[in-house]
Amino acid sequence: MMIARALASALLSATLIAGAAVSAEAKDWKSVTVVTEGAYEPWNLTNSDGTVGGFEPELLKDLCGRMKIECKVVTSDFDSAIPSLVAGKYDVIMDALSITDDRKKVIAFTDPYAATPAVFVADKTGPLAKAPGTDTTIKLDTDARTPTMDDLRKAFKGKTIGIQSATVYSTFVTNNFKDVATIREYKTSPEHDLDLAAGRIDLAFDDATYFTAAFAKAENKDLGYTGPQIGGLVWGPGEAFGIRQGDADLVAMFNKAIAEAKQDGTIQKLSMKWFKLNVVP
Template sequence: MKQRTTFRGICLTTLLSGLLLSAGGVNAKEWTSITIATEGGYEPWNLTLPGGKLSGFEPELMENLCPRMGIQCKLVVQNWDGMIAGLNAGKYDVIMDAIVITPERKKVVSFTVPYAATPASFITVKGTLLPPAPVIKLHDNEKEIQAAIAPLKAALKGKTIGIASGTVYTPFIDKYFKDVADIREYNSSADAILDLQSERIDAVFDDITFANSTLARPENSNLTFSGPQLSGPIWGEGEAMGVRPADAELKAKLDTAINAALADGTVKKLSEKWFKADVTP
């Protein structure tokens, strides 16, 4: 999922609060209940139903994991921009929002084992740029990346690209496309799609799970994938939950539950239900 050039939520306050909590977390804690923060608006990973109930891939996954751990779980809604800072300030115990593990985030957050690994792609109005193309797996290899994106750069020359701010894709778009296109950041992926429909921008770059959900809506029948889906280690280790570095016991409980849910097919089943594809790592 997502990260700004200096990723969302990382600031001096977050670093200091994380260090203070780490220093104070010497004694083991008996985890009988936890509070989990999610955005509640990044469909199909997480969404808010009429009446306020949280649903989606991640809330349903937690409905399976919490009984495995013998822990009572409470889900709360938190804007993504303040999620990591809120975690390290003690507002909740776990963050869960299609969060991709990155080296930068590891400096202030302890991640569980990943439960998903997803590619990303451009979304455009049908017939305006490139047709959909097969998946390309990319590693952290400059020559490989440049060769893969050359057709995309040519097609997007002089265009405007929308991207949700703070995503793992934001620095990629800034690095490789700002020399040929105007980059416009949004508070949410849904806002970028609205501007795409209003012809204020020419393309949106985002996770294919979000894209598939978006394209399935009747009002978006004029939209499509453009060019190849880009996957692989270039996006990091995969999506995982985050906990405070001091909470090693909680991370261990979550890791055990996630691994069990991966092994018995639970994660795959939920993935195919919500994403129409198997995105297990």
């Protein structure tokens, strides 16, 4: 996953109110509880033995070693992560979480450790296999219409697009395609892959690095990219750890460790291992 991810305005307001009760006192950070989805491969995944692996858990292990703190990783649904963080259930969110203005009203972010494009996927032998812009990359600062986006709207008219709920990608697809296509939301990304492979939806939209891993699974062998890879500030500055606004000292600790891991090449090394491309911002 990576996050990825946006929240509805009503949820943001409710979460902000709840967060007002959380103490802003500085803490002596010896340990933190980090929540992740554990189902957004290759960002994070749950191994057969119940442990959590992937790009982010390996990066977290490195960062926690630099900070000399104990990091306990737990898994939970993505769409409950921010409210639970603000309520004090967890200390850190690690789930391909995109930095957005709406989220910054509710939580704090570390510096980004990745910045990745997103893309549509369809049956690679079907009529949508070569949508306008396929094999190209476009950069968007906002989700404003462009000639390529207008061509995609025409190509996807009357189709059904699957997206993971509560993500920046769900907001983007809804804003740009809800008047021409049916939007179907899923709690996890593998669920939209399942329906796409079974022909129950026509397209899915998600992070390109997520699909890199998804395509390696036998059940997704007939799926492929269609349309352009979409990058740029439309997704925000990148993916980062989410932390409560009152825990500025913890943000500073993570930022120092992230800067060191960028400088010595650790993040790039993990990026190449898990994504086969350099996603360092």
